[in-house]
Amino acid sequence: MSLIVIGSVAYDGVETPHGKVDRMLGGAATYISLASSYFTKVGIVGVVGDDFAQEDHDLLTGHGVDTEGLERVPGKTFFWQGKYTPDMNDRETLVTDLNVFADFEPKLPASYLESKYLLLGNIQPRLQRMVRQQMKNVKLAGGDTMNFWISDFREELLATIRDWDFLLINDGEARMLSGETNLKKAAAKILAMGPHTVVIKRGEFGACLFRKDSYFIVPGYILENVFDPTGAGDCFAGGFIGYLAQQGFDIEGKIDRHELSRAVIYGSVMGSFCCERFGVERFRTLKRAEIDARFEEFRQFTSF
């Protein structure tokens, strides 16, 4: 296994201005795994209930995702339901039934322990740290977090990200974590917390990558129709780490800022595809050639 992905596997109910789906496959680890599977060999770590459908399991394995680390326990799979605002820049959570996810304790199969790349999806910082510490040969580790951990588990989160190479975070969370409104200042404070690299996601407006000595900004891809933004940030993470794993990239070692920038572009590409259909639907048909074509499109519309 090249890349290990850990996080939630869920069923989602989602309503956007384009429609409503009562129950479909979701969860951060699902999106990250599917997106990164186009780049590298992925193993997933998560938990599902006995209601987890075979066809959903098959979607993962059909993308070459190793599911040995996807534990199945009695009970129901994590369920989340939300409704987006008309402009889809915000959403309201209607239901959060943690179910079997409430007692999740990540168990890493022996075959995962030597993997070189690690993406820690948004879960309890303590669990993220536990996984990070078990993986002794990681070349590149990082992940995501959310407002709840920033506000209510700050010390634990700080102890966790101290050992990360990169943090992926959205703009609102970056401001919350750093106490700075300005993104350059926010990034500087976060870089001082440990990670060598911070990527700040700005939704439809793109993303910024900051390191101590350089930065990179990419605008968002303008889709003609955004059907469902759920999972776009996780797909960004999947494209970002997937590309770096494919390149055999080591952030601690000799680093090419342009490789990191290309990883941000692949992240943006995967996030944009995710929004084109509800849930994970787009990944049923998406081909690697489409990904590379959109990468080239980014080059076209940003070059001068």
Add this chain to the structure above:
Amino acid sequence: MSLIVIGSVAYDGVETPHGKVDRMLGGAATYISLASSYFTKVGIVGVVGDDFAQEDHDLLTGHGVDTEGLERVPGKTFFWQGKYTPDMNDRETLVTDLNVFADFEPKLPASYLESKYLLLGNIQPRLQRMVRQQMKNVKLAGGDTMNFWISDFREELLATIRDWDFLLINDGEARMLSGETNLKKAAAKILAMGPHTVVIKRGEFGACLFRKDSYFIVPGYILENVFDPTGAGDCFAGGFIGYLAQQGFDIEGKIDRHELSRAVIYGSVMGSFCCERFGVERFRTLKRAEIDARFEEFRQFTSF
């Protein structure tokens, strides 16, 4: 004269989270002229009252701006006062005293009539059209507008922009003018209204340029401190048209999409400098070398 700029010349009272200035030089034509003066020879068309200060006149002429078209009449200069929200993405207008601007009828000096480039700042569409029609040898004409003209003078505005090469407009106005929320769809509708090129400004998030067969997106420059965004959109216009005029560029003729993209970058550069100080202050010290250095910085942080 290479470029003619028409629009308001005003005194502004501005309050931002960084401070408050009761009265300072402002107005669209002022900002556009100052910004474009770094690229080409500019003539300004506008009106001021007998309270217009010699030092403000001198700031324009000190930048090589020809003021033969800046009419001085009895009465007070246009005064605008506004207050920005804490995030500076919105502002409230507190005072609009049109004063001598209420009866403004643009008068073009004979020496301006043969100019090749024309930037029509945000004024009554009828006046913009009047000026456009007087200038028979223009290679490249375009301008700006605002929500008030879009909602209350729509037919007049449509008749006006039909003859423009380019329209510069912010995202909210583009949505209002086109009736489309999505920027690609909005741009397509606006392109069908006449202009070959539409540039949609997105404030801190940058700008997009759309033509029938291509588009270009640039993220915004992240300033560590935005002191006052007043005039940033006009400075964008000045950098955009100024660069094209400097290059002797003809949008109707053989066009290089990359030249237009570089004009968008110079627009973004000038807008970013504008925000670094209150009002036009930054233009008292700004040097062309700083402009070109920031252009290169854009290249650095957007290339991959």
